[in-house]
Amino acid sequence: MRGPSLKSVAIAVAIATLAVPALASPPPDTRAILGTVGKVVSANGIDEAKAVEIGGIQQWVTVRGKDRRNPILLVIHGGPAAPELPTRYLFEAPWTDYFTVVEWDQRGSGKTYLLNDPAKIAPTLSADRIVRDAEELVGYLRATYGKQKVFAIGHSWGTIIGLNLAARRPDWLYAYIGAGQIIDTVAAEKVNYAWVLDQAKRRGDAQAVRELQSIAPYPEKDGSLPIDKLGTERKWSVKFGGLTFGRDNYDYWENAEKISPDYSDADFKAIDQGSGFSLPKLLPDLAGANFTGLTKLDCPVIIFAGRHDYTTPSEPVQAWFRKLSAPSKRFVWFENSAHMMYGEEPGRVLVHLVQDARPLAAAVGDVAPEVDGP
Incomplete structure (x- = not known):
């Protein structure tokens, strides 16, 4: 009687291997794996994460790029x-081929929230103070990394900070890039409310119609945005795709935060802690933001706009942009995005950063040379 063939032995071994319970080896540390994958290892690269004293407090800053000669991009x-x-691990790694990317947890936010006593920070929380923090940070980056200028890209609330920075220190910027730009919050919120109520009616969502009608007038007649009314409007805007096009929730993004290689469990909890602490104090500055009188900037301006954005809708931005005088300006539509274009169309964001922004630094020789072929 013959013994088993080599083929049957191989099959048996394979089946036995598949049958080994998953718990036979420890589960992988997802954060550590992602951190290792994203580590900058190039000889002339930079990969730093540290607390920096800005505005009299400790603020968390990371600096990552594959060639120090590239221009700095402050997010x-x-x-x-x-x-x-x-x-950032979801979209930012390709940016580091072309820029030295700086992430900054603002005053009262995330890791910076954990670094400081909230009682000390509370009296200082304002848009103006955060703009001055941004100025200090840019000054630090220029001095520390030997750069004449930087790019600044603001997103949503960050566009209030970034546009003020561009108005105050245009000489420090190659360009200002606004993604989900805020120009006139009251006008924008009126557009948002009209859209979301119309969507509720079109979809026959009686609960949404009832809840949205209950918060009228929105915004308030004095232009304020009560936090409970804002929450109701945003609840249904998210549901109908005004935050992320084609999605009815934000869970996908928040779940991704939970495995971030840059954030611990305590850091992740600090997002909600910092938001709960900061939002009530900064909401009046958000509601009062109005740049319609800012008609001239002395640095180039690039606007990234999601075609389906009903968090910061583009109508007020387009009207402002048409009147704006700047050394150069460009308005870029993201046709398959709402408000979260970094995650919705990351490839197109990269292309426009490289094609539209980076040449503005190359014009003064502040980019690493690109080498094609051997």
């Missing part, structure tokens, strides 16, 4: 108090 996050750092 100014939204919210208020919604740092981009915990989700």
Whole structure:
């Protein structure tokens, strides 16, 4: 009687291997794996994460890029108090081929919230103070990394900070880039409310119609945005795709934050802690934002606009942009995006950063040379 063939032995071994319970080896540390994958290892690269004293407090800053000769791109996050750092691993790695990317957890946000006593920070929380923080940070980046200028890209709330920075220190910027730009909050919120109520009626969603009608007038007649009314409007705007086109929730993004290589469990909890702490204090500055009188900037301006954005809708932005005088300006539509274009169309964001922004630094020789072929 013959013994088993080599083929049957191989099949048996394969079946036995598949049958080994998953718990036979420890589960992988997802954060550590993602951190290792994203680590900058190029000889002339930079990969730093540290607390820096800005505005008299400790603020968390990361600096990552594959060639120090590339221009710095400062990311100014939204919210208020919604740092981009915990989700940057989803879209930012290709940026580091062309830029030295700086992430900054603003005063009262994320890791910076954890670094400081909230009682000390509370009296200082304002848009103006955060703009001055941004100025200090740019000054620090220029001095530390030997750059004449930087790019600043603001998202949502961050566009209030970024546009003020561009108005105050245009000589420090190659260009200002506004993604989900805010120009006139009251006008924008009126557009948002009309859209979301119309969507509720079109979909026959009686609960949405009832809840939305209950918050009228929105905004208030004095232009304020009560936090409970804002929450109701945003609840249904998210549901109908005004935050992320084609999605009815934000869970996908928040779940991605939970495995961030840049954030621990304590850091992740600090997102909600910082938001709860900061939003009530900064909401009046958000509601009062109005740049319609800013008709001239002395640095180039690029606007990234989601075609389906009903968080910061583009109608007020387009009207402002048409009147704006700047050394150069460009308005870029993201046809398959609402408000979250970094995650919705990351490839197109990269292309426009490289094609539209980076040459503005190349014009003064502040980019690493590109080498094609051997």
